[in-house]
Amino acid sequence: MAGKQKVILAYSGGLDTSVILKWLQVAHDYEVITVTADLGQEDDLDGVEPKALKTGATKAYIEDLREEFARDYIFPMLRSCALYEGRYLLGTSVARPLIAKRLVEIAKKEGAAAIAHGATGKGNDQVRFELSINALAPELKVIAPWREWDLMSRTALTEFAEKHGIPLTSSSKHYSIDRNMLHCSFEGGELEDPWTEPEPESHIMTVPVEQAPNEPEYITITFEKGDAVAINGTFMKPMDIMLSLNKIAGKHGIGRLDMVENRFVGMKSRGVYETPAGTVLYIAHQDLEGICLDREALATRATILPRYASAIYNGFWFSPEREAMQALIDKTQEGVSGEVRLKLYKGMAWPVGRFSPNSLYCQDLATFEECATYDHKDAAGFIRLQSLRIRGYADRVKRY
Incomplete structure (x- = not known):
């Protein structure tokens, strides 16, 4: 390996990234070091390192990023109540900058000249990875094989793998799936026809609503400064909050979304998403803000949410505008502490009670009974x- 340049490869162990690993050696004569991120996707990662080494990697990092992901990426995003195009909770988008950050850290540690990824030339992930890498280490070269090679079909990839002795595993999956502790996304297969109902295999984190329990479940979530800190009075780390709520909400079929969205690269794409914990936290957090966030502060924060969501979706997590918007969002959250009680039932989560020591709600003012204040x-x-300008406008228009 003496004299060879090193490249850091974002590696899942699947067919695509296994072929990329070997292709980087064959086509570019690189020394390849793989990095696999554990973001709570609940895959069995035990075989990833042996497979990478067998395919020619000189090192294989398996990185447990679950707590950092929940604490420094999911929770700051959830403080915003931002949704991309008013619907999508940004489950894939918010994971990419963390993966890119770790790739850069390992590239610097190993003295690598480049970073490679397996994102295709049609999708958003190529943009997210490369914008993040450029923001953190613009001196590093980025290699995107899907924009360079001629292996443009599943058959071609399989033939390349067989030629170079890459171990293949049979798979019945017909979706392109991305999963982490915030969500699971499904694309491809019958979903490419926007009129076709998703098949049952598109449920992993949530049960079909028809199979959800026939009795509701009540839970209480405690927040401090906009972040969830406890479920039913049990305080937990951010990662454990996410994992626990995924099980609770998933059991009730909460968090399913089927939508056609606008990719940053210009095309429309249909995706099915499961975001059980994120959906419950979004609903609870938004409800708590109603009792303890000032009206104009709430309105001011709301004006930036479309841009904030787009910044994350489009790959600009490490940008001055996202950081500036995050500062404003975090300022609004200083008093967002308290508890929300929710009713979970058949795919829905309803807030049924809320309390905050910082409450701006005054029962004496809101009551329909006699009030002294x-x-x-x-x-x-x-x-x-308030009617002055309306009356003036009415005088000029003379509608009737």
């Missing part, structure tokens, strides 16, 4: 002032 007569002057 609010004079109904004051509303007349308020309405008169």
Whole structure:
């Protein structure tokens, strides 16, 4: 290996990245070091290192990034209540910058000249990986084999693997699947027809709603400064919050989404997503904000949410605009502490109670009973002032 340049490969152990590993050696004469990220996808990673080494890697890193993922990426994003195109909880998008960050760290540690990834030339992930790498280490070369090689079909990949002795495993999966502790996404197969209902195999983290329990379940989530810290009074680390809520919410079929979205590269794509824990946390957090976040602070935060969601979706996590928006979001969360009680039933989560020591809700003001602190007569002057511009406009338009 003396004199060979090193490349760090984002490696899953599947057909694509196994072929890439060997292709980097055959086509470019690189020394390849693989990195596999454990983000809570619940795959069996025991065989990944032996397979990488057997395929020619000189080192194989298996990185447990679960706690960092939950604490430094999922939770900051969930503080925002941001949804891409008003629906998608950004499960794949928010994982890519962390993977890229670890690839860069290992590249620097190993003295590598380049980083390689297995994202295709049609998707968003190529953009997310490469923007993150450029933000963290612009001196590193990025290799994207799907934009360079001529292995453009599953048959061609399989033939290459057989030629070079790459061990293959049979798979009945007909979806392109991405999973981590926040979500699982499905693309391809029958989903390429937007009219076709997803098949049962597109359920992994959630049960079909028809199979969910016939009795509701009540849970209480405790928040501190916008982050969930406890479930039913049991305090946990962010990772354990996510894993526990995935089981609880998944059992009730909560968090399924079927949508056609707009990829950053310009095409529309249909995806099915499962986000059980993220959906419950989104609903609970948004509800808690209703009791303890000032109206205008909430409105100000809301104005940036489409741009914040797009920044994450499009790969700009490590950008000045995302960091500036995060600072504003985190400022709004300083008083978002308390508890939300939720009812989970047949694919839905309803907030049924909320409490905050920082509550701005005043029962005396809101009551329909007699109130000593609010004079109904004051509303007349308020309405008169609010109507000044409307009355002026009415005089000019003369609608009737």
